[in-house]
Amino acid sequence: MVRKQFSRRTGYCCVRKQLEGIWHTSIVVHKDEFFFGSGGISSCPPGGTLLGPPDSVVDVGSTEVTEELFLEYLSSLGESLFRSEAYNLFEHNCNTFTNEVAQFLTGRKIPSYITDLPSEILSTPFGQALRPLLDSIQIQPPGGSPVGRPNGQS
C-alpha cells in the first residue's frame, strides 16, 4: 500500500489568489516516508518530520516494487535527478520528487493541484516579483535522514 501525505501550511501572503496551502509532499512506501528537500532525498518514519502528521493522505496505489529495488532506484535518483543541489523551490521540489516516485511505483501521478502550484504562483505578478527571493529558498523539513548518497551529506 502506498500512501501519500501532505503537510499543509497555510500561505496567504497577498497573492490575491487563495492558496489553500503550500504543499509539501512526501511519499510513504514500505512504511517509510521519503521526500526531497534541499538536502537531497531523505527518509523518515511516516509523519516523522517537523511538519508532523499529514494534512491529507492520498492513496496512490499499490506497488510490487520491493524495498531493495526501491532503495536502489532512489539512490540512482539521488545521484542523477534529485541531488541536493538540484533542489529548486519552484521547479524541482519535493512535489516533483513525489510525483516521480509515485509514477515509478504505481504508474500514477499525484494530484495536479499540487504539481501545478508553482506555476500558479508564478502566474501572478506578485509571484514573479518575488521569484528571485523564492528561488533561493531551500526547504528541508528536519527529521529525516539521507537516502542513498555515498557521502552522506547533510
Added chain:
Amino acid sequence: MAENGESSGPPRPSRGPAAAQGPASAPAEPKIIKVTVKTPKEKEEFAVPENSSVQQFKEAISKRFKSQTDQLVLIFAGKILKDQDTLIQHGIHDGLTVHLVIKSQNRPQGQSTQPSNAAGTNTTSASTPRSNSTSISTNSNPFGLGSLGGLAGLSSLGLSSTNFSELQNQMQQQLLSSPEMMIQIMENPFVQSMLSNPDLMRQLIMANPQMQQLIQRNPEISHLLNNPDIMRQTLEIARNPAMMQEMMRNQDLALSNLESIPGGYNALRRMYTDIQEPMLNAAQEQFGGNPFASVGSSSSSGEGTQPSRTENRDPLPNPWAPPPATQSSATTSTTTSSGSGSGSSSNSATGNTVAAANYVASIFSTPGMQSLLQQITENPQLIQNMLSAPYMRSMMQSLSQNPDLAAQMMLNSPVFTANPQLQEQMRPQLPAFLQQMQNPDTLSAMSNPRAMQALMQIQQGLQTLATEAPGLIPSFTPGVGVGVLGTAIGPVGPVTPIGPIGPIVPFTPIGPIGPIGPTGPAGPGSTGSGGPPGPTVSSSTPNETTSPTSESGPNQQFIQQMVQALAGANPPQLPNPEVRFQQQLEQLNAMGFLNREANLQALIATGGDINAAIERLLGSQPS
C-alpha cells in the same frame, strides 16, 4: 487519475502499413510500438513488436543500456514485469513509459547465493571516503624499515612521539579507507605472494592471543585455519578485490536470507556474539578496526552449519575492510603525504602483519623517503616505540618461527631479484637473522642514532677504502657488501651508500657468525677481528641501500673473507642442522617418517618445531 505513466512524446504512427507487413517475428500482425524506457538517469525509446515478451524487450534494452538482462528490472504501473510476461499482458501500448531499474550488483530478490564462497571481508569498498593521501602505516615490518621511515616522517610533521600503536592504527585506517591504496597494495606481487602462503597466514593469526582464546572456545575456527585448502582459497579471494566484493555481497545476501528463516535470526545472533565479537575485539586491538565484521557473519551464512562455513572466512584479519564505523583520522595521513614526495610512493604495508616488505623497497626508492629516513636518526624514540609495538613482536616471532616466510620476504625484495646468489646466501642465515631481530639489544641499538651513525662511518670507511686501495678490495662497493650481509629491503636504486641512512636493517654476517649479541655495533674496530668492520656489526647496523648488481661476485668473496676472519673470534652458534635436530629427527623417525632428507628439510624450515614439521611432511604427500 488512472493514467498509466507518462506519454513519451507525440504518438508515432506505429501502426502504419509498415508494421502491418510484419517486420519479422510473430505472425498475426506484429505491430511495432514505441515504448519509452525510463531509468532514474535517462530515458530511451524502444521500438518493439507489440506482442513481444518482456524477455525480448529486456534484451533490446540491455543492448542499449549496456547491461545484462538479469540486471534489468522493469516496472510498469507498479508491477514488476517478469520475463515470461508479454507487454500486452501488462497493458503496455504504444507511447507509454516503462520504468527501468538497473541493478548494480546485488540481486535484491533474495536469491540464494553460494554461501560457501563468500569471502570474509570487503577489501575495496567503493563508497568509503577517499583519503588520497597515503598514510605510512608501519605495521610490523619485520625489518623495521618502512616503519621507521614512516614514523620519522610523521614525527617530523608534527606527530612527535605519539603512542605508536595508536598512530599506526590511525594510519591503517586511513590506508584502509582508501580503496585505491588497497588496490595498490593488493596488486603488489609481493603482497600477493605473502597472502598466498597459508602457513604464514595461519601463524600470524594464531599469534594473536585473543585469536587463540577464540580458537579455544570455538574449535571450528582452528579447523578453518588448519585446512590449507580453505586458507588458500580465502587467500586467493583476498588477493582479488573484485572477488572479495562479490563474496561480500553474496555473504550479505545469504545472511539476509538466513534472517528470514524462523529461528535463523537467533542463530545468527548467537553466532555473532560467540564468534564475531571476540574476533572483532581481537582484531580491533590490533588493527583498530573491524576486519571481522563479515567474518563472523560469514560463519552463519550457509545453512548455519558450522563446518560448511569453510571458505567463508578470510582467516586473515582483514584490515583492508574499512570498518563501517571507522572515523578515519585525516591528520596523520595528510601530513604524511605532504612529507613524503609522491603519494603513491609512500604507500606502506598495513594491516596485515605480513606487511609488504617490498613496499618498503619501493618506498625507499623515492627521494622523499630518503629525507624521511634521515629523520629517523633524529628521533630514536619513535623507533623504540615502533619496534616495541605488539604486533611487531608477533610479527617477529612468527617470522622467526617460520624461516621460510622470512626467506620469502627477503628474497622477494628487489635487492635479491638481481642476484640469486645473494638469495642463496641469505637463506640459511635467516633464522639467525630473525633471532637477532628479536633481541632487545638489536632493537635498542637500532634506535640508537649514534650507533647508526657509526655504521654509516663504517660504510664510508669502506667506500674510502675502495677508492683508495682498490687492489685491496676488488671492486668493492660498500653498499653491496653490507647489503649482502643483511639488508632485506634495500632499494635497488641508485642511492649512494653514503647519505641518508637507508633501510635500517639489522643484519647478520654471512656464515657462522651468528647473532653477535650484545657486543653491539659501535663504531669501527669494535668487532672481534681487526678487519674492516663493515660486515661484522652484529645486531643492528643500519644498512645502506644496496646496489646489488654486477659486482656481487667479488664482493661476496670479500665479505666472506671478512666474515671468516671474524668467525675466528666468534664460535659458530648455529651448528649443523642435522646435529641440531638430531632429537627431532629421531622422533620423526619413530613416528614413521622415514625420509630423512625430507624430515630434515621440514625441520629446518620450521626451525625445529616438530609439529609444524609433521604438518609440512604430511602436506607434501599426495593426499
